[in-house]
Amino acid sequence: MDKTLVLAVRRDRDLRIILLEMSEQDFYYTITQSSTAEFKDRGSKFIAYAFPIETADDFKTQLQLLKKEHPKAVHHCFAYRIGTDGNNFRSSDDGEPSGTAGKPILGQIDSKELTNVAVVVVRYWGGTLLGVPGLINAYKTTAALVFQVTPIIQKQVELKYTIEFDYTQMNDVMMILKQFNCTIITQEMQLFCMIKTGIPKNRLEESLYRLKELQNVTVKKIV
Known part of the structure:
Protein backbone atom coordinates (compact mmCIF):
# COMPACT_ATOMS: atom_id res chain seq x y z
CA MET A 1 0.00 0.00 0.00
CA ASP A 2 1.21 3.50 -0.81
CA LYS A 3 2.82 5.19 2.26
CA THR A 4 0.74 8.36 1.78
CA LEU A 5 -2.43 6.28 1.77
CA VAL A 6 -1.35 4.42 4.91
CA LEU A 7 -0.72 7.72 6.72
CA ALA A 8 -4.08 9.04 5.58
CA VAL A 9 -5.84 5.91 6.87
CA ARG A 10 -4.04 6.21 10.20
CA ARG A 11 -4.92 9.89 10.52
CA ASP A 12 -8.54 9.08 9.72
CA ARG A 13 -8.59 6.29 12.29
CA ASP A 14 -6.97 8.50 14.96
CA LEU A 15 -9.44 11.30 14.22
CA ARG A 16 -12.36 8.92 14.58
CA ILE A 17 -10.98 7.69 17.92
CA ILE A 18 -10.56 11.28 19.17
CA LEU A 19 -14.06 12.22 18.07
CA LEU A 20 -15.47 9.12 19.74
CA GLU A 21 -13.68 9.95 23.00
CA MET A 22 -14.92 13.53 22.88
CA SER A 23 -18.45 12.28 22.27
CA GLU A 24 -18.25 9.81 25.16
CA GLN A 25 -17.13 12.56 27.52
CA ASP A 26 -20.50 14.22 27.03
CA PHE A 27 -22.15 11.28 28.80
CA LYS A 155 -26.71 10.52 31.71
CA GLN A 156 -25.49 13.73 30.18
CA VAL A 157 -22.46 15.47 31.66
CA GLU A 158 -23.79 18.75 33.00
CA LEU A 159 -22.03 21.96 33.99
CA LYS A 160 -23.65 23.93 36.79
CA TYR A 161 -24.67 27.58 36.40
CA THR A 162 -26.81 30.11 38.25
CA ILE A 163 -29.24 32.24 36.28
CA GLU A 164 -30.53 35.46 37.82
CA PHE A 165 -33.37 37.32 36.13
CA ASP A 166 -36.38 39.53 36.55
CA TYR A 167 -39.71 37.74 37.03
CA THR A 168 -40.96 39.10 33.71
CA GLN A 169 -38.30 36.95 31.95
CA MET A 170 -39.52 33.74 33.55
CA ASN A 171 -41.17 32.24 30.47
CA ASP A 172 -38.20 33.03 28.20
CA VAL A 173 -35.67 31.50 30.61
CA MET A 174 -37.73 28.38 31.26
CA MET A 175 -38.29 27.88 27.53
CA ILE A 176 -34.54 27.86 26.88
CA LEU A 177 -33.84 25.48 29.77
CA LYS A 178 -36.49 23.10 28.48
CA GLN A 179 -35.28 23.37 24.87
CA PHE A 180 -31.72 22.38 25.81
CA ASN A 181 -32.78 19.70 28.30
CA CYS A 182 -31.24 21.47 31.29
CA THR A 183 -31.77 20.21 34.83
CA ILE A 184 -33.26 22.59 37.37
CA ILE A 185 -31.44 21.94 40.65
CA THR A 186 -32.96 24.70 42.80
CA GLN A 187 -35.08 27.74 42.12
CA GLU A 188 -36.13 30.88 43.97
CA MET A 189 -39.09 32.59 42.36
CA GLN A 190 -39.82 36.10 43.62
CA LEU A 191 -39.79 39.51 41.92
CA PHE A 192 -36.11 38.79 41.24
CA CYS A 193 -35.53 35.11 40.51
CA MET A 194 -32.60 32.74 40.66
CA ILE A 195 -32.26 29.25 39.21
CA LYS A 196 -29.42 26.83 39.77
CA THR A 197 -29.23 24.60 36.72
CA GLY A 198 -27.19 21.86 35.11
CA ILE A 199 -26.56 22.55 31.42
CA PRO A 200 -25.64 19.58 29.19
CA LYS A 201 -22.00 19.87 28.16
CA ASN A 202 -22.79 19.16 24.50
CA ARG A 203 -25.38 22.00 24.40
CA LEU A 204 -23.46 24.49 26.52
CA GLU A 205 -22.41 26.99 23.84
CA GLU A 206 -25.88 27.20 22.30
CA SER A 207 -27.74 27.50 25.59
CA LEU A 208 -25.42 30.16 27.02
CA TYR A 209 -25.70 32.17 23.81
CA ARG A 210 -29.49 32.08 23.99
CA LEU A 211 -29.60 32.98 27.70
CA LYS A 212 -27.18 35.87 27.33
CA GLU A 213 -29.29 37.25 24.49
CA LEU A 214 -32.05 37.95 27.00
CA GLN A 215 -32.15 41.34 28.69
CA ASN A 216 -31.65 41.63 32.44
CA VAL A 217 -30.44 38.02 32.72
CA THR A 218 -27.15 37.19 34.48
CA VAL A 219 -25.52 33.79 33.97
CA LYS A 220 -22.64 32.65 36.20
CA LYS A 221 -20.73 29.38 36.27
CA ILE A 222 -20.66 27.60 39.62
CA VAL A 223 -17.05 26.75 40.42
Whole structure:
Protein backbone atom coordinates (compact mmCIF):
# COMPACT_ATOMS: atom_id res chain seq x y z
CA MET A 1 0.00 0.00 0.00
CA ASP A 2 1.21 3.50 -0.81
CA LYS A 3 2.82 5.19 2.26
CA THR A 4 0.74 8.36 1.78
CA LEU A 5 -2.43 6.28 1.77
CA VAL A 6 -1.35 4.42 4.91
CA LEU A 7 -0.72 7.72 6.72
CA ALA A 8 -4.08 9.04 5.58
CA VAL A 9 -5.84 5.91 6.87
CA ARG A 10 -4.04 6.21 10.20
CA ARG A 11 -4.92 9.89 10.52
CA ASP A 12 -8.54 9.08 9.72
CA ARG A 13 -8.59 6.29 12.29
CA ASP A 14 -6.97 8.50 14.96
CA LEU A 15 -9.44 11.30 14.22
CA ARG A 16 -12.36 8.92 14.58
CA ILE A 17 -10.98 7.69 17.92
CA ILE A 18 -10.56 11.28 19.17
CA LEU A 19 -14.06 12.22 18.07
CA LEU A 20 -15.47 9.12 19.74
CA GLU A 21 -13.68 9.95 23.00
CA MET A 22 -14.92 13.53 22.88
CA SER A 23 -18.45 12.28 22.27
CA GLU A 24 -18.25 9.81 25.16
CA GLN A 25 -17.13 12.56 27.52
CA ASP A 26 -20.50 14.22 27.03
CA PHE A 27 -22.15 11.28 28.80
CA TYR A 28 -21.48 8.97 31.72
CA TYR A 29 -22.97 5.80 33.18
CA THR A 30 -24.49 5.62 36.64
CA ILE A 31 -27.38 4.20 38.67
CA THR A 32 -30.45 6.00 39.99
CA GLN A 33 -31.77 3.46 42.48
CA SER A 34 -30.40 1.32 45.30
CA SER A 35 -29.99 -2.44 45.02
CA THR A 36 -28.72 -5.31 47.13
CA ALA A 37 -27.30 -8.78 46.51
CA GLU A 38 -25.95 -11.59 48.66
CA PHE A 39 -23.12 -14.13 48.36
CA LYS A 40 -22.09 -16.93 50.72
CA ASP A 41 -18.80 -18.77 51.00
CA ARG A 42 -17.89 -21.36 53.67
CA GLY A 43 -20.28 -19.92 56.20
CA SER A 44 -19.46 -16.25 55.69
CA LYS A 45 -22.25 -14.08 54.31
CA PHE A 46 -21.51 -11.05 52.14
CA ILE A 47 -24.26 -8.52 51.43
CA ALA A 48 -23.66 -5.83 48.82
CA TYR A 49 -25.49 -2.51 48.75
CA ALA A 50 -25.16 -0.31 45.65
CA PHE A 51 -26.58 3.20 45.70
CA PRO A 52 -26.25 6.50 43.79
CA ILE A 53 -24.34 9.40 45.38
CA GLU A 54 -23.39 12.95 44.40
CA THR A 55 -20.91 13.80 47.17
CA ALA A 56 -18.68 12.11 49.75
CA ASP A 57 -21.09 13.34 52.43
CA ASP A 58 -23.91 11.44 50.70
CA PHE A 59 -21.80 8.31 50.98
CA LYS A 60 -20.93 8.86 54.66
CA THR A 61 -24.63 9.20 55.49
CA GLN A 62 -25.49 5.92 53.75
CA LEU A 63 -22.53 4.10 55.33
CA GLN A 64 -23.61 5.14 58.84
CA LEU A 65 -27.14 3.91 58.15
CA LEU A 66 -25.80 0.53 57.02
CA LYS A 67 -23.59 0.24 60.10
CA LYS A 68 -26.66 0.83 62.27
CA GLU A 69 -28.60 -1.74 60.24
CA HIS A 70 -25.79 -4.33 60.57
CA PRO A 71 -24.16 -3.68 63.96
CA LYS A 72 -23.02 -7.30 64.35
CA ALA A 73 -21.25 -7.49 60.98
CA VAL A 74 -17.48 -7.87 61.25
CA HIS A 75 -16.65 -5.69 58.22
CA HIS A 76 -18.27 -2.89 56.21
CA CYS A 77 -15.99 -2.68 53.16
CA PHE A 78 -16.67 -0.21 50.40
CA ALA A 79 -15.69 1.70 47.29
CA TYR A 80 -17.10 4.70 45.50
CA ARG A 81 -16.40 6.91 42.51
CA ILE A 82 -17.77 10.45 42.03
CA GLY A 83 -17.58 12.88 39.10
CA THR A 84 -16.39 12.50 35.54
CA ASP A 85 -12.72 13.48 35.81
CA GLY A 86 -11.66 10.15 37.33
CA ASN A 87 -9.98 11.70 40.37
CA ASN A 88 -12.62 11.41 43.08
CA PHE A 89 -12.73 7.85 44.39
CA ARG A 90 -12.05 5.89 47.56
CA SER A 91 -11.97 2.28 48.73
CA SER A 92 -11.64 0.64 52.13
CA ASP A 93 -10.86 -2.89 53.35
CA ASP A 94 -12.25 -2.03 56.81
CA GLY A 95 -9.92 -4.43 58.61
CA GLU A 96 -9.72 -7.15 55.97
CA PRO A 97 -6.20 -7.93 54.63
CA SER A 98 -4.93 -5.08 52.47
CA GLY A 99 -6.25 -5.12 48.92
CA THR A 100 -8.75 -7.96 49.42
CA ALA A 101 -11.99 -5.96 49.62
CA GLY A 102 -12.02 -2.28 48.64
CA LYS A 103 -10.03 -2.69 45.43
CA PRO A 104 -12.08 -5.64 44.12
CA ILE A 105 -15.26 -3.66 44.79
CA LEU A 106 -13.88 -0.57 43.04
CA GLY A 107 -12.78 -2.82 40.19
CA GLN A 108 -16.40 -3.84 39.59
CA ILE A 109 -17.55 -0.20 39.58
CA ASP A 110 -14.86 0.61 37.04
CA SER A 111 -15.53 -2.48 34.92
CA LYS A 112 -19.04 -1.07 34.34
CA GLU A 113 -17.56 2.42 33.70
CA LEU A 114 -19.78 3.85 36.43
CA THR A 115 -19.54 7.04 38.43
CA ASN A 116 -21.59 8.74 41.16
CA VAL A 117 -21.92 5.24 42.55
CA ALA A 118 -21.01 3.58 45.85
CA VAL A 119 -20.98 -0.05 46.94
CA VAL A 120 -20.77 -1.26 50.53
CA VAL A 121 -20.26 -4.96 51.19
CA VAL A 122 -21.21 -6.09 54.69
CA ARG A 123 -19.60 -9.32 55.91
CA TYR A 124 -20.84 -11.67 58.59
CA TRP A 125 -18.10 -14.03 59.82
CA GLY A 126 -18.75 -17.72 59.19
CA GLY A 127 -16.01 -19.28 61.28
CA THR A 128 -13.71 -20.32 58.43
CA LEU A 129 -10.76 -18.34 57.08
CA LEU A 130 -11.12 -17.74 53.34
CA GLY A 131 -7.53 -16.66 52.68
CA VAL A 132 -6.50 -13.77 50.45
CA PRO A 133 -7.67 -15.32 47.13
CA GLY A 134 -10.97 -16.34 48.72
CA LEU A 135 -11.61 -12.86 50.10
CA ILE A 136 -10.80 -11.17 46.80
CA ASN A 137 -13.18 -13.55 45.01
CA ALA A 138 -15.93 -13.05 47.60
CA TYR A 139 -15.90 -9.24 47.50
CA LYS A 140 -15.50 -9.14 43.73
CA THR A 141 -18.34 -11.62 43.21
CA THR A 142 -20.69 -9.87 45.63
CA ALA A 143 -20.12 -6.49 43.96
CA ALA A 144 -20.60 -8.09 40.53
CA LEU A 145 -23.87 -9.66 41.66
CA VAL A 146 -25.34 -6.38 42.87
CA PHE A 147 -24.70 -4.77 39.47
CA GLN A 148 -26.54 -7.63 37.79
CA VAL A 149 -29.73 -6.47 39.52
CA THR A 150 -29.07 -2.71 39.30
CA PRO A 151 -30.34 -0.81 36.24
CA ILE A 152 -27.51 1.18 34.65
CA ILE A 153 -28.37 4.35 32.76
CA GLN A 154 -26.54 6.87 30.59
CA LYS A 155 -26.71 10.52 31.71
CA GLN A 156 -25.49 13.73 30.18
CA VAL A 157 -22.46 15.47 31.66
CA GLU A 158 -23.79 18.75 33.00
CA LEU A 159 -22.03 21.96 33.99
CA LYS A 160 -23.65 23.93 36.79
CA TYR A 161 -24.67 27.58 36.40
CA THR A 162 -26.81 30.11 38.25
CA ILE A 163 -29.24 32.24 36.28
CA GLU A 164 -30.53 35.46 37.82
CA PHE A 165 -33.37 37.32 36.13
CA ASP A 166 -36.38 39.53 36.55
CA TYR A 167 -39.71 37.74 37.03
CA THR A 168 -40.96 39.10 33.71
CA GLN A 169 -38.30 36.95 31.95
CA MET A 170 -39.52 33.74 33.55
CA ASN A 171 -41.17 32.24 30.47
CA ASP A 172 -38.20 33.03 28.20
CA VAL A 173 -35.67 31.50 30.61
CA MET A 174 -37.73 28.38 31.26
CA MET A 175 -38.29 27.88 27.53
CA ILE A 176 -34.54 27.86 26.88
CA LEU A 177 -33.84 25.48 29.77
CA LYS A 178 -36.49 23.10 28.48
CA GLN A 179 -35.28 23.37 24.87
CA PHE A 180 -31.72 22.38 25.81
CA ASN A 181 -32.78 19.70 28.30
CA CYS A 182 -31.24 21.47 31.29
CA THR A 183 -31.77 20.21 34.83
CA ILE A 184 -33.26 22.59 37.37
CA ILE A 185 -31.44 21.94 40.65
CA THR A 186 -32.96 24.70 42.80
CA GLN A 187 -35.08 27.74 42.12
CA GLU A 188 -36.13 30.88 43.97
CA MET A 189 -39.09 32.59 42.36
CA GLN A 190 -39.82 36.10 43.62
CA LEU A 191 -39.79 39.51 41.92
CA PHE A 192 -36.11 38.79 41.24
CA CYS A 193 -35.53 35.11 40.51
CA MET A 194 -32.60 32.74 40.66
CA ILE A 195 -32.26 29.25 39.21
CA LYS A 196 -29.42 26.83 39.77
CA THR A 197 -29.23 24.60 36.72
CA GLY A 198 -27.19 21.86 35.11
CA ILE A 199 -26.56 22.55 31.42
CA PRO A 200 -25.64 19.58 29.19
CA LYS A 201 -22.00 19.87 28.16
CA ASN A 202 -22.79 19.16 24.50
CA ARG A 203 -25.38 22.00 24.40
CA LEU A 204 -23.46 24.49 26.52
CA GLU A 205 -22.41 26.99 23.84
CA GLU A 206 -25.88 27.20 22.30
CA SER A 207 -27.74 27.50 25.59
CA LEU A 208 -25.42 30.16 27.02
CA TYR A 209 -25.70 32.17 23.81
CA ARG A 210 -29.49 32.08 23.99
CA LEU A 211 -29.60 32.98 27.70
CA LYS A 212 -27.18 35.87 27.33
CA GLU A 213 -29.29 37.25 24.49
CA LEU A 214 -32.05 37.95 27.00
CA GLN A 215 -32.15 41.34 28.69
CA ASN A 216 -31.65 41.63 32.44
CA VAL A 217 -30.44 38.02 32.72
CA THR A 218 -27.15 37.19 34.48
CA VAL A 219 -25.52 33.79 33.97
CA LYS A 220 -22.64 32.65 36.20
CA LYS A 221 -20.73 29.38 36.27
CA ILE A 222 -20.66 27.60 39.62
CA VAL A 223 -17.05 26.75 40.42
